[in-house]
Amino acid sequence: MRGPEAAPSSPLARERGECTRRPLCGTLIPMSRQETAQSPVRPGQEISVTVHGLGSSGEGVARYEGLTIFVPGGAPGDRLLARVAEVKKNYARAALVAVEEPSPDRVAPPCPVVAECGGCQLQHIAYGAQLRLKRQQVVDALERLGKLSGVTVHPTLGMEDPWHYRNKAQFPVGWRSGRVIAGFFAPGTHRIVDIEQCDIQHPLGNRIMAEVKALAGRYGVRIYDERTHTGVLRHVLARVGRGTGEAMAVLVTNGPDFPHGEVIARELMARIPALVSVVQNINPARTNVVLGRESRVLAGRGHITDYIGDLKFNISPVSFFQVNPAQTEVLYGKALEYAGLTGGETVVDLYCGIGTISLFLARQCREVIGIEWVEEAVADARENARRNEVHNARFIAGDAAVEMPRLAEEGVRADVIVLDPPRKGCDEPVLEAIAAVAPRRVVYVSCNPASLARDLGRLAGMGYRTVEVQPVDMFPHTAHVECVARVERVDG
Incomplete structure (x- = not known):
């Protein structure tokens, strides 16, 4: 997908420009009388199911008395205890309560917030599987x-090595319990899951995110609140050139004013030697689109360079480039x-x-x-x-x-x-x-x-x-x- 990018729930969805608005699997959604009469399950009911496949969004697929049940976090071969959350005419969604009998392909995901973040739907499944x-x-x-x-x-x-492969990350920034947070949106929401690092991102991307959080807190940068459309810093975008090792930080702001912006940019470059570009992107719109139309270089240059094979490409904040x-x-x-x-x-x-x-x-x-x-x-x-x-x-x-x-x-x-x-x-x-x-x-x-x-x-x-x-x-x-x-x- 090329063009403006939305601010959805997962790293890949964000890259594709999608905005996922599905109800959370823990949310109880009332059924109509007709659905209640026809369905073998009801919201809140706990059922035991065996997962036999995966859905297109990575959720486990099971059957219960002939009805298809989607269970996020299920692996084919799992025997699960699940709580029904949403019931439709031909299927239901359920939340995973317990793994009663694990699949031979089930592994322990290394990410501590994998279930809460929802960006890596398959970390619990062995890579070969x-x-x-x-x-x-x-x-x-x-x-x-x-x-x-x-x-x-x-x-x-x-x-x-199926880790640390993403050369681009977009982290929404928030304020919680008196400190700056950044991470990814929980599925179907705009609630930020605060993270220390993401295991599928390039380490430089994680480092940029962590340093921006620290500097924004140190300089008292007002953090954007989408409910009131106030504050300054909205997102941190990190780009890394795999072939060159060059990195870029894009600080997305709610308007042109960015107190301490140039100072923060210089300190970022001093702390991260691989950083060759720090850019302010201005996005004053009430929108899920992450980047605005105007960018200003705060420090360094306005692009990084990377290669695909021996072909060389300059990458700007808004360039489409495979991640x-x-x-x-x-x-x-x-x-x-x-x-x-x-x-x-x-x-x-x-x-x-x-x-x-x-x-x-x-x-x-x-x-x-x-x-x-x-x-x-x-x-x-x-x-x-x-x-x-x-x-x-x-x-x-x-x-x-x-x-x-x-x-x-x-x-x-x-x-x-x-x-x-x-x-x-x-x-x-x-x-x-x-x-x-x-x-x-x-x-x-x-x-x-x-x-x-x-x-x-x-x-x-x-x-x-x-x-x-x-x-x-x-x-x-x-x-x-x-x-x-x-x-x-x-x-x-």
């Missing part, structure tokens, strides 16, 4: 939502393999963002044309091509459904189309435009197996066959899984 479950999530989506059969789904590509660069190389490498380039192809890269995939592909084809509707991202893509001396990539700002037919009218023939859409997937006109251009191969990169399966099912009705899908674990210990699909034209 996480990879198997994520593959199964993809298989189920393809079969049930895409109505596809015969597709090879490879084992999920995981990390050797797990190590696995990004794995993901892009698989996309390059599925593209099957021989050097003479024209590749069209839809939803190209700042050009990361485009530049990866450009070295092994004749030409890459990137299309992206966000003009600022297109400007970044052009600059990234210049910086990396890639001369056979060009970028167009516009709607893919409009620009692809226009390219065809100009005589451009797309041999391969690569697309990496937002989490919601592709709009129908984009898929229709792909089919009309008739590339011999489509490489679909997705962060959501459900929308991927839906779109692959649509492409199947347009003359394309999904050959194989490679899941890649970009976000260990969370329920999210990235995929690359190889799709071939049936008559190609």
Whole structure:
């Protein structure tokens, strides 16, 4: 997802720009009389269930007298005592009370606030089992939502060390019991879970968060209160260059006034030698969006530098950049393999963002044309091509459904189309435009197996066959899984 980011409950949801508003599983929600009459359970009832799978949000899935029960914190194979919290016509949600018999794959999560934070939905499951479950999530989506059969789904590509991989963190800041706190929002709320560190964040990100808390308290910085829309400091955003070791701190304020801001910035850089940029971002709006439109450099420079492979990228406070660069190389490498380039192809890269995939592909084809509707991202893509001396990539700002037919009218023939859409997937006109251009191969990169399966099912009705899908674990210990699909034209 590219563009403004919301302030939701988990590190990954925050990165995707989602805002989760589901009722908490501990909240009792009254049923209608009809639901009460039809359901075998009621709010407040304690039931014993065996977990047989995982839901799309990482919750355990069980059955009770034929009714599907979702239990956050459950692992497949667990026998659980759960308290029913919410009842719907076809399912219920329940809170975990006790593990009566643990799954062989259940482990002790290292994070002391994992249940309260909710950001790492799978820390209680052994990493190898996480990879198997994520593959199964993809298989189920393809079969049930895409109505596809015969597709090879490879084992999920995981990390050797699935910790401290995130190069970006956004911490909401609050005030509680006379001190500054920072962490993540509890699921479905805007209540901040105060943390000392997050085990999936880069250590520099945790260090920045801790030092800002200390300095904000020392200098008496007024902390933002979203209920009254008063105070100054709203969020701390930390970015780290994995390949360079450079770090950036972004202090998001409720307006342009930031007493002691420059002093705090200089002290931050003195305390953290890797910090090369401290930026004030101004966001005066009543909104869940974390970043505002205006940024000011308080100390150092306005960007950090990082690499994907040997490609170099400048990253500003608002730049979209993959949060797990190590696995990004794995993901892009698989996309390059599925593209099957021989050097003479024209590749069209839809939803190209700042050009990361485009530049990866450009070295092994004749030409890459990137299309992206966000003009600022297109400007970044052009600059990234210049910086990396890639001369056979060009970028167009516009709607893919409009620009692809226009390219065809100009005589451009797309041999391969690569697309990496937002989490919601592709709009129908984009898929229709792909089919009309008739590339011999489509490489679909997705962060959501459900929308991927839906779109692959649509492409199947347009003359394309999904050959194989490679899941890649970009976000260990969370329920999210990235995929690359190889799709071939049936008559190609």
